[in-house]
Amino acid sequence: GQNIDQPTEMTATEGAIVQINCTYQTSGFNGLFWYQQHAGEAPTFLSYNVLDGLEEKGRFSSFLSRSKGYSYLLLKELQMKDSASYLCAVGDSNYQLIWGAGTKLIIKP
């Protein structure tokens, strides 16, 4: 079966760094997405990785290792507004997006 695993909840301190992991087992691979979803709002696109390595975009970076079926989202200089759920999704061989259940990130002052 196809499976995406990510932690249910994480807590971090304002100004710190947090890494949210995602592991996947899918039939084929056509890229990995990270989305951010604030409570009561639509998910919004953060990043897309299709090749191994680190993609940096401001305070957010996303890493992919296809051989390990593993990705992480790295958030630096955390701000209170980063409190949200972070969704990992993988495109499978049928170009369907398989979604994780999301990681709720709580930022404390």
Add this chain to the structure above:
Amino acid sequence: ETGVTQTPRHLVMGMTNKKSLKCEQHLGHNAMYWYKQSAKKPLELMFVYSLEERVENNSVPSRFSPECPNSSHLFLHLHTLQPEDSALYLCASSQDSSGRTYNEQFFGPGTRLTVL
């Protein structure tokens, strides 16, 4: 604002009611999606329309009926729902070729549905 709007934002209905959810995208995309989001569960893809043709239906119960009259509008018709259908229903759109769904999807704010 993501360019995808959904109405209503909140809906409470009885099990015998018939209602419809509406989604509209202003991005010129050619693919639209309905997702169900339940608490602490992964997003569940319900329907995909690419170029106004349904290309995916993940064994969704027949009490959910989609309609895509054109590339900008998508409806989800609801009838005789069950309490377990209570969830957030999200619409999304993307620009795809050949029905591929790995391009960035833009989501609407969702309709919070409660079935009594």
